[in-house]
Amino acid sequence: MDFIDSHAHLTDPAFDADRDELISHILPAAHIVKSVEIGCAPNEWQPTLDLAAKYPQQIVPVLGVHPEYAPQFTSAHLAPYQQFLASGNVSAVGEVGLDYTCLDVSDKATQHALFSQMITCADQAGLPLVLHVRRQGEDYSAYTDCLSALSSWKQNTSRPYSGVLHCFCARYEEAKQALDRGLLLGINGCFTYKKNEYVREAVKKAGADKIILETDCPYLSPQGKRGTRNDPSNIPLIAQYVADYLNIPLEELAQKTTQHSKLLYAIP
Template sequence: MDLIDSHAHVDSEKYDGDRDEVIARARQSGVSRIVAVGQWQGPGDFGGAHALAKAHPGYFFATIGIHPHEVANVPEEDWLELERLAALPETIAIGETGLDYFYEHSPREEQRKWFRHQLELASRLGKPVVIHTRDADDDTFEILRDMTPKAGVIHCFTGGPERARAYLDLGLYLSVPGVVTFKNAEPLREAVRAAPLDRLLIETDCPYLAPIPHRGKRNEPAFVRIVAETIAELKGLPVEEVAAATTSNAMELFRLG
């Protein structure tokens, strides 16, 4: 099968001891491409997503963004650096960006301000946007309705059918994480059953949210195959069809052709 992990943090220090082995296992599992999500880590530091893309051309593809947790801490010069990095031809998308009211590491008003800023940047550059939302769906939806991006994905979607339909009606994709395998995720499974296959992506969000039977352990891109298998089971489809569709969707969204 040909699978794309549409959201991974393989530059995380959690892989510093065995990153090459993690990449090898992903290839062996049928993962043909990985979207490496570049994130601001601290002053002057935007992480290692672009380094991965440079070291593994045609396999890793880099995004760049500033997470809602961090927006209140970013110096002005790094917002300017974001603009520079975002404009690079090798940057395939802006994000992840969005709202997170679960932890509120940054004040809500700051989150909304800089979410809008990054949506505007994506629109200006003609690039898709990778959207994070946690306990903030109402405000996320309102901002997206006002500033509907030309292309984008709700990453790590865990909502139910009603919320899925609202985002789909805005023209967005939904990216399904390993949470879909959890016993308490029936609303998400209902959403997956109802959502058109041509609007779904699959992701690990590794090193977080490992699917069953790996729950509680470090996640890795090889496990995205489990997400594809679970979607196939929920929809009553061959896993090869789910793999082909989600790969095609990711290729179209991120223009990986």
């Protein structure tokens, strides 16, 4: 049974002490065959590519600018970014999107301008999008705004899936809008938290054919491991929660989600 962590941040300093041990030994032991590494600020791009170059069999690089870091992206970053995307070494554009929980450091206008620039970059490079969208309490307007920003998205990629709504933690209403745009849902520790029954119900309605598994490590450890550092070896634990809730065999969930991650990120 093989798994893929479709969204991780292994270049985070939280892994400085044991990154090599983790990638060389702990991931293979947990049947994690690939880990998609998200470099989501300009200063993370090169370290992300370096990690992928060091572990070409395991690490799949994705580059973007997280909405919280939008102010860090200047016009000087655009050309090098487009070159990275055109190099053929990068599997998607992300994580990019809208997040109104961090407006104190990244205002709406800056986020929207960057997001539309990133959508254009993805289309130009023929790459899928890894979307970060976050509700603010009961305010889901970031989702509505994201969907309207995506109206300019040409989905110019030859992949069977043109994007993923990563860290899905919303209602079926939002899931449905994402699925209607041909997006997958990225499922992580949020699915396992006691208070998130509405997330589980939304995922059940979406079904196992519309989801991929992720950790978003070092954040969002699944239930039972909360408060500790998350890492890709927790994917089987998240998978077990999902398989139990959807009432399907773990093997079937592993097979489907691994296949969908491969199709999304063009992993051979």
